[in-house]
Amino acid sequence: MSQMLIDENHILFNTHGMYYKEFPSDLRQVRFYTVFIVQRAPERFKEVNLLEQQLSEIIKNAIKHGNKCDPDKKVKVWYDFNKRAKIIVEDEGEGFQELEQWCQFNDERNKCFAEHDFENMEKYVSYRTRNSDENDGGNALFAALEYWNGGMVWNDKKNKIVVVRFFQEK
Numbered sequence: 450m451s452q453m454l455i456d457e458n459h460i461l462f463n464t465h466g467m468y469y470k471e472f473p474s475d476l477r478q479v480r481f482y483t484v485f486i487v488q489r490a491p492e493r494f495k496e497v498n499l500l501e502q503q504l505s506e507i508i509k510n511a512i513k514h515g516n517k518c519d520p521d522k523k524v525k526v527w528y529d530f531n532k533r534a535k536i537i538v539e540d541e542g543e544g545f546q547e548l549e550q551w552c553q554f555n556d557e558r559n560k561c562f563a564e565h566d567f568e569n570m571e572k573y574v575s576y577r578t579r580n581s582d583e584n585d586g587g588n589a590l591f592a593a594l595e596y597w598n599g600g601m602v603w604n605d606k607k608n609k610i611v612v613v614r615f616f617q618e619k
Contacts, residue, residue, distance in 0.1 A: 490534060542608050548603060
């Protein structure tokens with residue numbers, strides 16, 4: 450499932466049996482937060498640190514875009530690695546209000562790629578909003594959509610996301 454849904458009541462938001470941790474909004478600590486969570490994952494889930502990289506992006510975005518680096522705001526994380534990676538991250542921000550526009554942008558981007566329309570593809574290299582800085586471009590979200598093969602679901606406010614990845618048995 451390489452898509453994003455907005456569904457406040459989706460079954461994936463069920464946190465029963467999951468670990469839970471809150472972190473302060475400190476960008477300097479993102480790597481620590483990520484390693485703290487990923488340490489519970491089986492080695493085969495870590496895929497040369499791809500799990501860590503993807504989780505790091507989600508936590509970084511929650512701190513930077515959601516909580517605006519306000520140290521008084523928390524990032525809540527639920528996680529488990531029972532047969533798959535399932536992670537829920539919630540910030541205290543206003544939510545990703547441009548999510549629908551990003552999805553439309555991504556659809557156009559994918560259409561250009563599928564049709565080998567590389568002339569128009571240049572319009573879809575990066576996605577920027579009025580809140581983007583020079584380091585933002587939507588590229589992490591493009592990669593996340595491919596990585597989280599079990600889906601990405603947002604709550605209605607779009608300040609909480611659940612992501613799932615299934616792994617091949619070895």
